[in-house]
Amino acid sequence: MVHFTAEEKAAVVSLWARVNVELVGGEVLGRLLVVYPWTQRFFDSFGNLSSESAIMGNPKVKAHGKKVLTSFGNAVKHMDDLKDTFAELSELHCDKLHVDPENFKLLGNMILIVLATHFTKEFTPQVQAAWQKLTTAVANALTRKYH
């Protein structure tokens, strides 16, 4: 089980309190689809993903991004129990959605980069490290039930 120090938890929780989940969620998912276009494979039903502006402006992308990041918010609330928190979602991503877990790492890195653009000076190496640890741990928790 991953252990987060008090400082790491504080870094994560304090930043998260100021994240606009709707805005950041849309941006994170949008960037995933722009920077790693093969990830669009999961979103055939989302309509126009033909250009950067189409993707970033796509209402389904924004809505789904918000959903994903809201779920991530659960991780922030349960940093000491990520395994159980994400057990059901792990099964879902394997059995129903058939998502390669590599994508969890890619999305995690997108979260980091978007946070960097929003929080700039505050996103110090130490704050990044805490968030890096969290996104890695969530990716691992989401992968746990794969078979």
Added chain:
Amino acid sequence: MVLSAADRAAVRALWKKLGSNVGIYATEALERTFASFPTTKTYFPHFDLSPGSAQVKAHGKKVADALTTAVGHLDDLPGALSALSDLHAHELRVDPVNFKFLGHCLLVTLARHYPGDFGPAMHASLDKFLSHVISALASSYG
């Protein structure tokens, strides 16, 4: 995955904007790499890795110069980086997985310092550029 003309133009334009600060950002990227990916520190047991370390700063300058060389040779990255690839493969023997960690931390550094310039399209071009650099660096392995 090819570097399009638009990708090249974007990378060159950003590099021009970074100017003489490339060394500062490469150093910060190294610091971020050591903080977020502690296993990377295993390659630097001989370094003082505390904040503000002169050794890390000097190493950041080396990395910056290599990246600037890469930006100047976007049409032939394998050729331009072949000596560095040999070095990393045969002398330093760095596992190539670590190149991705540094690449990611460089993106975080640039996103943090140039948030207005780091839109999705620029992000994508830079990511592709770094992937090509990493590929060129790994070409002498095995």
